[in-house]
Amino acid sequence: xxxxxxxxxxxxxxxxxxxxxxxxxxxxxxxxxxxxxxxxxxxxxxxxxxxxxxxxxxxxxxxxxxxxxxxxxxxxxxxxxxxxxxxxxxxxxxxxxxxxxxxxxxxxxxxxxxxxxxxxxxxxxxxxxxxxxxxxxxxxxxxxxxxxxxxxxxxxxxxxxxxxxxxxxxxxxxxxxxxxxxxxxxxxxxxxxxxxxxxxxxxxxxxxxxxxxxxxxxxxxxxxxxxxxxxxxxxxxxxxxxxxxxxxxxxxxxxxxxxxxxxxxx
Numbered sequence: 241x242x243x244x245x246x247x248x249x250x251x252x253x254x255x256x257x258x259x260x261x262x263x264x265x266x267x268x269x270x271x272x273x274x275x276x277x278x279x280x281x282x283x284x285x286x287x288x289x290x291x292x293x294x295x296x297x298x299x300x301x302x303x304x305x306x307x308x309x310x311x312x313x314x315x316x317x318x319x320x321x322x323x324x325x326x327x328x329x330x331x332x333x334x335x336x337x338x339x340x341x342x343x344x345x346x347x348x349x350x351x352x353x354x355x356x357x358x359x360x361x362x363x364x365x366x367x368x369x370x371x372x373x374x375x376x377x378x379x380x381x382x383x384x385x386x387x388x389x390x391x392x393x394x395x396x397x398x399x400x401x402x403x404x405x406x407x408x409x410x411x412x413x414x415x416x417x418x419x420x421x422x423x424x425x426x427x428x429x430x431x432x433x434x435x436x437x438x439x440x441x442x443x444x445x446x447x448x449x450x451x452x453x454x455x456x457x458x459x460x461x462x463x464x465x466x467x468x469x470x471x472x473x474x475x476x477x478x479x480x481x482x483x484x485x486x487x488x489x490x491x492x493x494x495x496x497x498x499x500x501x502x503x504x505x506x
Contacts, residue, residue, distance in 0.1 A: 244288075247281030251303070252289065259296040259446040260439065261289050263339075265361075268304045273313040274357050276328055279335035286338035293505060296450045297442040300339065300348045300365055301435050308348075308374070311356025314383070329388075332357075336389035340364040343454050345445050349438035350374045350425065355413065360389035362425075363398065366457065369441065370425040371434040372416045379411040397464060399423050450505045451487040455479070 244252045249267040254260070263285055265272040274282075289295050302308045312332070320328065339346070339361055348362040350370040359376045362368050370376075378387045378395065386392060387408060396404040399422055407414070420428045429437045445453065459478035463471035482488055486504035494501035 246285040246288070247277055249275070249278040250281035250285045252285050254295075255443075258292070258294045259450075260299065260442045261292075261295045261297070262299045262301055262439065263289065264301045264303050265309055266303045270310075270313060270315075271307040271353065272302055272304055272309040272358065273311065273315075274309065274332065274335065274361075275313040275316050276331055278313075279331050282335040283331075283338045286335075286342055290338075290341075290343055293450075296344055296446040296448075296453055298342055298344055298346045299435075299438045299442045300346060300361065301438070302349070302351070304352070306373075307352040307358075308350045308354040309358025309361055310353050311358045311360075332389070336360055336364055340390060340394075343457065344450075345442075345453055345457055347438045347442055347445075349434040350376070351432070351434045356380055356387070356391075357389045360387060360391045360394065363394040364390060366460075367427070367438075367441065368425040369427040369429060369434050369438040370416050370419065371429050371431050373431060374416040374419060374425065374434070375413050376419050376424050377411070377413040378408050379413065381408065382411040449482075449487040449491055449501070449503050451482050451485045451503075452491075455482045 242254045246252065251264040251266045253262040253264065267273065267278055289298055317325065346365040348365040348368045350362050350368060351373050352375065354362050354374060354376045356379055359378060378391045380387045392408065395407065403422060414422065414424060416428060419425045427437065455478040459475045463474040466474065486506045490501050490503060
């Protein structure tokens, strides 16, 4: 296991082969509240992971025992002038976009509070694994703003427009069991098992073709919301990027030879 720190508050761990990368929020004294410095570090870490061809899956975790992330650093925001807030906006937005646009499958491991921007970071991932202590929500309208890290767009894509509206407008917090029922999280684990199960899922994902994984994610993301014909065109374009790849040739050969594939990743 290798470790690399990006600034003070973000840690990246890689498994032995480097195929699974753990992107850990590491600002425990502030329950991982997203400050300007932390946002910059997240963006930098995601850029490094995106550029690494060996990474096949990213797992977003927290080093805090009682929280995934409580959202924006409101203490920092309280000191801002209007001009400061306007200057900080691209930095904050860039962090959420960086997680959303990671080119490989992403899994969030959530326990404790995942509120506001914290939940938006989880929503930016492809799969959310949570333990029974998880409490999620987008409470921004209760402090005079709106979900600005993608929440108004990502939540309806998960749970539908009406359900998303109810959750955003009421600003209510949702505990783990209901969150699973509503589709706010995808997998509910035993207490304290969210990180372990997310990493186990990531290992299963990483056993598959890296070329196929990236193309499948691209098709899923780009095709969502399009009409069926347009979506199928997106799928066809993604298929063409893998159909003549070394991974496709190796996958077919391994299947016929009844052995595990040795992916060339190209």
